[in-house]
Amino acid sequence: MPQTTTQSKYTTVSIPITLHDRIEKMIIKKSGFKSVSDYVTYVLREVVAMHETKDVPEPFTSTDVEEIKARLKALGYL
Amino acid sequence: MALSPHGGRLVQVRAIEGSNEKIKELSENSRIRVSEETRVQMLNISNGVLSPVTGFMGKADYENVIENMRLADDTPWTIPVLLHVPDDFVAGTSDEITLVDDNTRPLGILEFEELFSISKKEYAKKVFGTEEEAHPGVAKAYASSDRVVSGKLKSVARLDAGGFENYTLSPKETRVLFVEKGWKDVIAFQTRNAPHIGHEYVQKTGLAFADGIFINPVLGKKKAGDFTDEVILETYQALVKNYYPKNSVVLSVLHYEMQYAGPKEAIMHAIMRKNFGCSHIAIGRDHAGVGNYYGPYAAHEIFKEFPDLGIQAVFFREFFYCNKCAGIANEKICPHLESDRLSFSGTKLRKMFQSGETPPKEFMRPEVSQVILKSKTPFVE
Ligand SMILES: [Zn+2]
Numbered sequence A: 001m002p003q004t005t006t007q008s009k010y011t012t013v014s015i016p017i018t019l020h021d022r023i024e025k026m027i028i029k030k031s032g033f034k035s036v037s038d039y040v041t042y043v044l045r046e047v048v049a050m051h052e053t054k055d056v057p058e059p060f061t062s063t064d065v066e067e068i069k070a071r072l073k074a075l076g077y078l
Numbered sequence B: 001m002a003l004s005p006h007g008g009r010l011v012q013v014r015a016i017e018g019s020n021e022k023i024k025e026l027s028e029n030s031r032i033r034v035s036e037e038t039r040v041q042m043l044n045i046s047n048g049v050l051s052p053v054t055g056f057m058g059k060a061d062y063e064n065v066i067e068n069m070r071l072a073d074d075t076p077w078t079i080p081v082l083l084h085v086p087d088d089f090v091a092g093t094s095d096e097i098t099l100v101d102d103n104t105r106p107l108g109i110l111e112f113e114e115l116f117s118i119s120k121k122e123y124a125k126k127v128f129g130t131e132e133e134a135h136p137g138v139a140k141a142y143a144s145s146d147r148v149v150s151g152k153l154k155s156v157a158r159l160d161a162g163g164f165e166n167y168t169l170s171p172k173e174t175r176v177l178f179v180e181k182g183w184k185d186v187i188a189f190q191t192r193n194a195p196h197i198g199h200e201y202v203q204k205t206g207l208a209f210a211d212g213i214f215i216n217p218v219l220g221k222k223k224a225g226d227f228t229d230e231v232i233l234e235t236y237q238a239l240v241k242n243y244y245p246k247n248s249v250v251l252s253v254l255h256y257e258m259q260y261a262g263p264k265e266a267i268m269h270a271i272m273r274k275n276f277g278c279s280h281i282a283i284g285r286d287h288a289g290v291g292n293y294y295g296p297y298a299a300h301e302i303f304k305e306f307p308d309l310g311i312q313a314v315f316f317r318e319f320f321y322c323n324k325c326a327g328i329a330n331e332k333i334c335p336h337l338e339s340d341r342l343s344f345s346g347t348k349l350r351k352m353f354q355s356g357e358t359p360p361k362e363f364m365r366p367e368v369s370q371v372i373l374k375s376k377t378p379f380v381e
Helices: A017-029 A036-052 A062-074 B019-028 B036-046 B059-068 B120-128 B136-143 B171-181 B197-209 B229-243 B262-275 B298-305 B346-354 B366-374
Strands: B030-033 B083-085 B096-100 B106-117 B147-156 B186-191 B212-219 B249-251 B280-283 B312-315 B319-322 B327-330 B341-343
Touching: A017 A036, A062 B171, B036 B106, B036 B147, B059 B120, B059 B147, B096 B147, B120 B136, B120 B262, B171 B212, B171 B249, B186 B197, B186 B262, B197 B212, B197 B280, B197 B319, B197 B327, B212 B229, B229 B249, B229 B366, B262 B280, B262 B298, B280 B298, B298 B312, B346 B366
Parallel strands: B030 B096, B186 B212, B186 B280, B212 B249, B280 B312
Antiparallel strands: B083 B147, B096 B106, B106 B147, B319 B327, B319 B341
16 A cells, blocks of 8 residues: 555654764754654765766767757847 | 756656547546646646656655654655645546636646645645635645645646746756856746845855856746736846856746745745755745745744755845945844944845835945836736
């Protein structure tokens, strides 16, 4: 059965208890994160996005570029 | 290295070719008559402005967007892209649907996936933060049907840009343009107004650290009292020509209907400009807001929730003219009193123009004022 409630959209990942406690200590001092899970989610999204977007090629071919440049010139953008 | 399009891929929907195919597809498929706003969304989906979205959202994306501000694959996304259909709509036997305009001209072919219902109240509350009908976005949501169809756009007809073709660039085109200009850091400026000095200072503050600025006015349906599309474009042309260094600005328009969803819309504005190839976007006071529905800097706060947005927001406080500073300043740099300051109010400007008055040059550049004064219909009625 498809799961549609927001509650079902979480899963568990194990991290060392020492790391958990270290994060907990830090976020108590710094506001902004409600829980260790929030913090871990935030950091992972930041890091994953960095890896995903590394060396993404431009989404056009060299033929595209010539055609596009011709239009841009005709319109006065180049 | 190229700046990644949102979700990692710039969506390109193929054009419908040849009239025979058009007629065939039109006669065999069931049809949906779509609004002008949907037509414009089709344009933006087809050329990648709304990447990675490839069509109208299904239930999984819809629910995750309104609950968690992300597509079902975790990509940041804050306002659903929906295709509303009449309550009695039947999908038919074909797995394709032809989308047509008011004159039954085919605009595109949709690969039908799902037909489902949404709660308009929930939509209003989650997207706009209010259920009040006085909010224009809520009113529009309530006026539309609660039945929606989802699917990928398979092909689109040539979708015209309402007479602004020569000022409409696609993300592919701006990306090539920025590379040709040698720009790496490009700051986007979203606007739906003719520029006053306050706008110019936001842009130039951004330009001071970036290689170039992408001024991207929104054209399309507006509220009464807003500047008309023609005036917005012409005033910007006057400003850029007279007050910007050569080769520092790209001015091109975005066809898009404002939602007035404040912070959530600010995120969408950022995503669209990321797809155009911008590295930064200027976010001002009450960005995309209306009335008093959102805190003045709520659109700044929301960016903290998206470490993976892939475009950097640059936050601005409002600029004003300060008599004591003898120049343009903002709260961060001016220590003087409210009474020393002249704020740039759109309402004040409109009143001046309506009585044929030229605003002081501390308020608006004379070349910009001239465009407005010369226009027979500067404001939407
Ligand atoms: Zn001052």
